[in-house]
Amino acid sequence: MKNKNTILLGAHTSAAGGVHNAIYEGRDIGATTVQLFTANQRQWKARSIAQDEVVLFKQALQETGLSHIMSHDSYLINLGGPDVEVLTKSRDAFREEVIRCLQLGISYLNFHPGAALKAPVEDCLKRIVESVLGVRDLFTGKENLKLVVEVTAGQGSTVGACFEEIAYIVHALKDELPIGVCIDTCHVFAAGYDIRTAEGLDKTLNEFNVIVGLDYLTAFHLNDSKHDLGSRLDRHEQIGEGKLGIECFKAIMQHPKLQSMPKYLETPGGPPFWVKEIALLRSFV
Template sequence: MPLFGAHLSISRGLHNAISAASSLGCDTVQIFTKNASKWAAESLSPETITQFRRAASASRLKHLTAHDSYLINLASPDAAVYAKSVETFVDELERAEALGLDYLVTHPGAHTGSGEDAGLARVIEGFEEVHARCAGFNVRVLIETTAGQGTSLGHRFEHIATILDRAKCADRMGVCLDTCHVFAAGYPLGSDSDYRSTFQQFDDLVGVDRLKLFHVNDSAKALGSRVDRHAGIGLGEIGPEAFRRLVTDPRFLDRPMILETPKKNDDGDEMDAVNLALLRKFAANGIARAG
């Protein structure tokens, strides 16, 4: 069965995200290690690091993951923004390494008018610089597929393939596939044939062996809308059948699958537990049918 988890808040302390994940029965968890909407952050104190590592070690959670700051843009043609992005990304990697995390998820960035080719070249340059400055780190950077809003890169599998095929640091990287994002980018998932076709394209261009983690989200917007709006499992345009297939796909039974779905419904009910239970039900039913 896949490793199910959710992105959880660190508002009450990094280590409390571990307890919150455990109370939800999660197998994995994703966090921010700082405020994702700010460039700067206080350094992690030795006490914070120790608390987090102890809590993680005492839990059953695997493949602990962080998502980096939304401000980072390694594709930017602006020299100042690019330099600031490199510095901030190095800090993100240092924080993830200090906490003993397995993965750091990042968006490729936006070319802001320079064009896809120039933007991808800039991203590759940035990843190589960051990894050179973080030599020997164990944490693996995962490039996240994107919905393609504005000039964002990563909404075509070809973009991801270009980065991983050309970057000298690719052996220290992998891919995070967000179901909402790929659907909004124009890759259908709803029917069995759509699902098989989309993952065949991914395998042909990128390789499913490079796919290390999923963000499991339905989409509030239509196929090909290139608008990033997450919905609860089975409550959006993708629908439940794609998620049934995903959680029972033999290729992905050991992959972390992390929710980034809305935390509450319109009535104010907490939804992480509901969505996790639905994914577990899909997986259990699939295993029972296979048996």
């Protein structure tokens, strides 16, 4: 068992006023890591990071001791859609995301696979792979950055709600780029994987291992779910207050294979709630 205080646990904190602020907010809520947006997640206009911001960010990391920082890509990006104009914009924006992560020395770029819209799922998956391969030239092999594809709830025409689709993406990219997977507990449950108990979690992880490979599992988003198993609805709830329930989170925190993986809350309520949720989750270790 890992030391309670060194487990990598945090939340998606606010980068308002500069990315370094997300790090300090993490420290203030008792986190050891955080997830953040490196740009406005609802605007196409790409923002580049100024050198003094890089300095402030690295200083914040040094001061606080936070590590394994995850960036979440913009909600507007669809790496697998059929519309050429949106696809081009998405690929450009994704490239900017990667560049900002490399500048800041961020460990993980969490990205949503994409949505097929009215096109076949197979085409969408192929386009996602092509889109991600478009950033290959930014990697020399010396970077600390891993691209992490997030398991989705399968809302609308979103792909990546089953391990087979995640496997397709990961296996197509694994020899080309550093690639991993983030399991969001709300999403995977809404997608139909019953992780409410320790047994259910084990069964799901076994399935993940057979289809994708446990070696690719990199991180967790810890969220309870407002909606039921298989609802395919992506609505986060506070830990223990939703349809998943507290047992699921106890099982994740205590699972020997998941101990060293970073875990980020994206639960509603913000810092006052995250303080309590982090303390609660840590008490399970």
